[in-house]
Amino acid sequence: MSEVLRAALVIARRDFSAVIFSKTFILFLLGPLFPVVIGMAFGGLGEKITTESLRPTIGVAMTAADGGRMERAHRILSARMGAENLPKLQRAPKGNPRTLLTRPDARFIAIVSGSVERPILTGKSGDLAALEGDVSLLASAALAGERLPHVQVRKQLVAASAGAEAQSRLLTGRAAQVLVFLLTMLLAGMVLSNLVEEKTNKVIEILAAAVPIDAVFLGKLLAMLAMSFVGICFWGSGIVAGVKLLAGPDIAPPTPAVGWPVFLLLGAVYFTMAYALLGSLFLGIGAQAATVREVQTLNMPVTMAQMGIFFFATYAVDHMGSAPEIAAIIFPFSSPFAMIARAAQDASIWPHLLAIIWQACWVAVIIRLGVWLFRRHVLKSGQASGGRLFRRRSAVVK
Known part of the structure; x- marks a missing residue:
């Protein structure tokens, strides 16, 4: 096991360095910022049109x-x-x-x-x-x-409002769910394209000849996860700087129930769990595909299923303690999204410890399944491969 882990770290360092120091990684980091800027511009324009022209x-x-x-x-x-x-x-x-x-x-x-x-x-x-x-x-x-009377309203300030605080925490939980889901879907999909490219160039076969195939799988998963955290840190810093610049230094977001330090830590853990689950599936799927077209065909059902799971988790946010929320917590693929929303609304820590242990067990199971698919299909290439999911019939010449 130690040899596999050491080899996996070597593969992870290789893939991480290759991605981080590539020219396209800068475009990858800047890519998500363009839709945000365009969305803000069109949002302001649309609000102006709605409030002025469409009245x-x-x-x-x-x-x-x-x-x-x-x-x-x-x-x-x-x-x-x-x-x-x-x-x-x-x-x-x-x-x-x-x-x-x-x-x-x-x-x-x-x-x-x-x-x-x-x-x-x-x-x-x-x-x-x-x-x-x-x-x-x-x-x-x-x-x-x-x-026309103008009644002067007398104001009474209170230090806290339970209703307003519950509403703000609910919005925080929803925002965290959306953020974890978008990051997972955006970053996990990169594993597929990277794997198909290396299969086409026969790099996978060279790596498999040098290290165990299990180490190749784990190394690629760890490399993409580390690269994801680099992107998250970059985007998070940009968002914080933008909010401070546009909204002013006195802006104070609503505090989640567990507090911001614990909430951010749990967010990182739950993103890791969601990424490991989905990334393992994507690696197993990518091992069965030989072209980008096959990857897209296999990727669509998984993406649609994950969107359905996400919508189920968002429904459970408003029903804490109910059967839908418990089901969303137990089901491994929706558990990270349900638990990050619970962290925003409930100050209890012990449910998160149990959920993390439960999710870690399922991550191990899904990784084992992904390794099995990876080992079975990744070294089989060409049209005559029996392991390919999309096999073409070769013409028989008489």
């Missing part, structure tokens, strides 16, 4: 006096409620409201006519149902005029 516009076809009262009420309510929570008002030309709405140059969803005391809202059925309450509020404020 419904109501045409005001009233007398000048009543129209001015409605606009004044709109300004007062916008200052108190926020302009994005009210439809826009615009003076409509004189004429029949039905005719005005059918004009090609009309930009109104509905038109309010009549008087402030008796407003008449003209428009389609769905628009009337959505805008009736807003028009009623504006007309009521217009009737009150300068007498």
Whole structure:
């Protein structure tokens, strides 16, 4: 066993150095940052469009006096409620409201006519149902005029709120689940492409001739795991620096139930468990494939199954102590995601010790299964290989 471990560390050091010092690793590190930047840019643009351009516009076809009262009420309510929570008002030309709405140059969803005391809202059925309450509020404020009361709210500060704290911890658990899942799916898939490339170049056969095949499997798994932590440290540092720069140094994220040091430690452990489980499966799958197309075909069912497991774990977050959460904790592939969410909401440590031991046992089982598949298929190449999953029929020449 010690010889296998030493050989595995040699293979891990070889693969780790080859990946870390390659030119493409920089692009790999920077790659996930581009979607984040683009998402933030488009998110801000989309919010601006939603709050400004997509707000419904109501045409005001009233007398000048009543129209001015409605606009004044709109300004007062916008200052108190926020302009994005009210439809826009615009003076409509004189004429029949039905005719005005059918004009090609009309930009109104509905038109309010009549008087402030008796407003008449003209428009389609769905628009009337959505805008009736807003028009009623504006007309009521217009009737009150300068007498519109402004009640001063008295504030009482509390040091903590159990409801707000529980909600923030729930959000922290969900965010941790999503982060662990995305990192696992993003980083575990690299094992497949690396393995197929080395099989094509016959590097695997050279390694297997020098060290036990079990050591090759474990070495590759350890190398990809170490490379994953390098990427996580880089991305985590970038996120922390970005938050501090954009949100200011006084930003304080909600504290998980177990505290941030223990939570981060558990996050690293659960990511390791999830990566070892999925990475072992991917290595076993990659050993049966000889081309990238076969890898993609085999990868899809595993990815879809893992997404279903993740959705099951996210459902269990809201039901702590229930049967779904217990099932998610017991099932090995969903256990890391369920337990990291529990760490954000429950301060007890002993469930995590039991869960880590349980997951470690399953990691050993899955690794043994992956080693068996790896040993059985990795050295068999070519179209005539009996170990290949996708075997082509060779033409028979008579």
